[in-house]
Amino acid sequence: xxxSLYQSSVPIFVQFLTSLSAVLDKAAAYAEAxxxxxxxxxxxxxxxxxxxxxxxxxxxxxxxxxxxxxxxGVDMPSFSNSEAxxxxxxxxxxxxxxxxxxxxxxxxxxxxxxxxKITFPSGATREFTGQSLLLNxxxxxxxxxxxxxxxxxxxxxxxxxxxxxMGTPVQL
Amino acid sequence: xxxSLYQSSVPIFVQFLTSLSAVLDKAAAYAEAxxxxxxxxxxxxxxxxxxxxxxxxxxxxxxxxxxxxxxxGVDMPSFSNSEAxxxxxxxxxxxxxxxxxxxxxxxxxxxxxxxxKITFPSGATREFTGQSLLLNxxxxxxxxxxxxxxxxxxxxxxxxxxxxxMGTPVQL
Numbered sequence: 648x649x650x651s652l653y654q655s656s657v658p659i660f661v662q663f664l665t666s667l668s669a670v671l672d673k674a675a676a677y678a679e680a681x682x683x684x685x686x687x688x689x690x691x692x693x694x695x696x697x698x699x700x701x702x703x704x705x706x707x708x709x710x711x712x713x714x715x716x717x718x719x720g721v722d723m724p725s726f727s728n729s730e731a732x733x734x735x736x737x738x739x740x741x742x743x744x745x746x747x748x749x750x751x752x753x754x755x756x757x758x759x760x761x762x763x764k765i766t767f768p769s770g771a772t773r774e775f776t777g778q779s780l781l782l783n784x785x786x787x788x789x790x791x792x793x794x795x796x797x798x799x800x801x802x803x804x805x806x807x808x809x810x811x812x813m814g815t816p817v818q819l
Numbered sequence: 820x821x822x823s824l825y826q827s828s829v830p831i832f833v834q835f836l837t838s839l840s841a842v843l844d845k846a847a848a849y850a851e852a853x854x855x856x857x858x859x860x861x862x863x864x865x866x867x868x869x870x871x872x873x874x875x876x877x878x879x880x881x882x883x884x885x886x887x888x889x890x891x892g893v894d895m896p897s898f899s900n901s902e903a904x905x906x907x908x909x910x911x912x913x914x915x916x917x918x919x920x921x922x923x924x925x926x927x928x929x930x931x932x933x934x935x936k937i938t939f940p941s942g943a944t945r946e947f948t949g950q951s952l953l954l955n956x957x958x959x960x961x962x963x964x965x966x967x968x969x970x971x972x973x974x975x976x977x978x979x980x981x982x983x984x985m986g987t988p989v990q991l
Contacts, residue, residue, distance in 0.1 A: 649821035650931060650950055659954055693865070694973040759822060778822055782831055783988045790962035791969075791984060798970045801866040812963060816955045 652718060652759055653752040656781055658817045660711040661744055663793050666814025667707060668740045670797060670807060674700075675733045677805050685733050691799050700799045704736045707792040708743040714785030715747040717763050718777050719754040748819065824890060824931055825924040828953055830989045832883040833916055835965050838986025839879060840912045842969060842979060846872075847905045849977050857905050863971050872971045876908045879964040880915040886957030887919040889935050890949050891926040920991065 678685040689701040698706065705728060716723035724746050730736050758777035765780075766772050775784060797812050850857040861873040870878065877900060888895035896918050902908050930949035937952075938944045947956065969984050 649823050649928070650827055650954070651821050654950070655822055655827065655954060659959075662955065663959065693970050694976070697973055756821070778826070779988065782822070782827060783834065784985075786958070787831075787835065787962060787985060788981075790959060791966050791981070794963050794966035795970055797963075798865050798967055801869055802974075804866070809960075809963070813956075813959060816951065 651752065651756045652777060652781065653750075653755040656715055656718065656755060656785075657747050657750060657752075658819045659786070660715065660747055660789065661817045661819065662814050663789070663812075664708065664711060664740050664744050665817070666812060667704065667793055667796060668737050669814070670800060670811050671704070671733050671737055671740075673805060673807060673811065674800055677800075677803075681804075686731070688800065688803055689731070689733070689736075691803055693795070693799060693802060697795070700796055701731060701736065703792045703796040703799065705730065705739065707789055707796065708739050710785050710789040710792065711743050711747060714781055714789070715750055715755065717765075717780060718758050718761070719750045720758070720761075721750070721754065823924065823928045824949060824953065825922075825927040828887055828890065828927060828957075829919050829922060829924075830991045831958070832887065832919055832961065833989045833991065834986050835961070835984075836880065836883060836912050836916050837989070838984060839876065839965055839968060840909050841986070842972060842983050843876070843905050843909055843912075845977060845979060845983065846972055849972075849975075853976075858903070860972065860975055861903070861905070861908075863975055865967070865971060865974060869967070872968055873903060873908065875964045875968040875971065877902065877911065879961055879968065880911050882957050882961040882964065883915050883919060886953055886961070887922055887927065889937075889952060890930050890933070891922045892930070892933075893922070893926065 674688050675685055678688055690699045692699040712723050724742055726739055730739050761777040763775045763780050764772055801807055846860050847857055850860055862871045864871040884895050896914055898911055902911050933949040935947045935952050936944055973979055
């Protein structure tokens with residue numbers, strides 16, 4: 648027995664994107680209860696040179712889409728990157744979940760050693776295998792942005808617990 | 820090809836524990852430069868009911884030790900849980916890395932379906948397979964605490980970048 652690349656990626660991203668979406672519901676409810684604009688929360692950052700919540704959510708979806716799309720070698724959905732409200736962010740999360748759930752295990756499994764070359768906006772390139780892309784890059788980055796989104800909202804005063812971050816494991 | 824449980828755990832924990840230790844070095848240098856007590860940083864939290872930095876670091880090591888120890892089915896090192904300085908936390912990280920690096924792939928691989936029952940301090944129990952323990956519980960929790968440690972220090976003003984979080988992949 649070993650772990651499949653599919654099981655290490657799709658159900659995990661779905662679990663934590665679903666919990667992230669639910670955390671955004673709690674952010675919307677908090678904003679309404681406190682009579683603050685949701686945009687105040689979405690533009691909160693933990694340090695002046697860190698991304699605000701809205702970008703943390705976008706980047707979490709990017710890492711999920713890019714990891715699964717590159718592993719499967721299929722066209723990836725593109726987003727406007729102008730999402731500025733909680734409903735728009737939740738819609739982006741939904742589209743991300745729909746995309747990665749549309750991928751079959753056979754499209755992802757077996758690509759552990761696949762060479763994947765990524766060109767960054769700066770022009771720099773980096774080469775991965777399917778396995779190193781997922782384990783050393785995509786998952787840590789994905790968790791980084793999901794956690795920081797949670798941390799920003801905790802810092803804003805939302806009553807959230809670790810269970811809100813963890814969500815519920817998904818069987819796919 | 821599939822991913823091995825060992826490759827999904829030991830080298831990943833070592834990579835991010837090593838970067839966490841290096842981030843603590845930067846925290847020590849920052850405290851010295853700003854002439855603040857390191858304990859001020861270690862006791863900073865993002866919300867009154869979140870754990871401070873010192874506990875985030877301890878919990879990151881706990882998730883790494885517990886995941887690898889339970890997968891391998893070996894005795895795990897115990898810590899004093901009284902570490903209160905940066906050198907003490909770094910020593911705990913070093914001991915964690917030494918422990919998980921001492922485990923051989925053959926001790927971890929093949930335990931994907933192993934039944935692992937965990938009894939929490941509250942008395943509650945939860946059952947996992949080796950795979951679900953690692954993918955759905957240990958890794959997300961580990962990344963949560965590593966990220967929150969980083970976020971706390973960024974919030975304190977440290978000049979850190981994503982590279983400090985990511986560290987360097989480890990070949991084991």
